[in-house]
Amino acid sequence: MTLRIGQGIDVHAFGPGDHVTLAGVRVPHTHGVVAHSDGDVVIHALCDALLGALALGDIGHHFPPTDPRWKDVDSRHFLLRCMALAIERGYALSNADVTVVCERPKLAPHVEAMRGNLAADLGCTVGDVSVKATTSEKLGFTGRGEGIAAFAIVLLHKRTAAATVAPPDAPDLQALVRRLEPDALE
Ligand SMILES: Nc1ccn([C@@H]2O[C@H](COP(=O)(O)O)[C@@H](O)[C@H]2O)c(=O)n1
């Protein structure tokens, strides 16, 4: 079986606002993040991990921060497009693992909602997506509460003819992407 592995990292500074968006989940906080898009570090790190696995550059190459189309956009749009690039090349997600680093907000209450969103966008089961949180023990920029960081790793596998006929509950990834983002495969 052909496997491809990729890793991605994203960082955003905290700024004015009352929430951060992580894996599409609105998490109340004393600050927002400074970003061109919605600043979703979980999704940005995952996009870079997917693009890395495919050797297709990085998120800034595909979605330049100078492009007004991406201003304040829901980053799930980026994730769907990156997953579509994998699907077009015959790959499906084996599993993904993300670690978010921040002192605050407390993320544990939101982890299951994040995993659900990611599984829906990546065309896999919730069991294939891990989201973890850690502080940096008050050290560095995350420790000082100046920003938030995320680290992601993904494993892709080439879909085989056999995998497309069984099991019956296997996700039809092309259909999934079309349903969530009709222009994602264009
Ligand atoms: N922003 C965060 C950071 C951590 N957690 C949870 O707390 C646990 C302890 O964190 P340490 O950095 O002290 O190891 C960790 O296992 C996370 O579950 C959190 O929810 N939100």
Ligand SMILES: C[C@@]1(CO)OP(=O)(O)OP(=O)(O)OC[C@H]1O
């Ligand atoms: C996502 C993009 C696109 O608007 O901008 P930001 O939201 O600022 O996020 P970043 O993690 O700096 O990635 C670069 C861009 O691709």
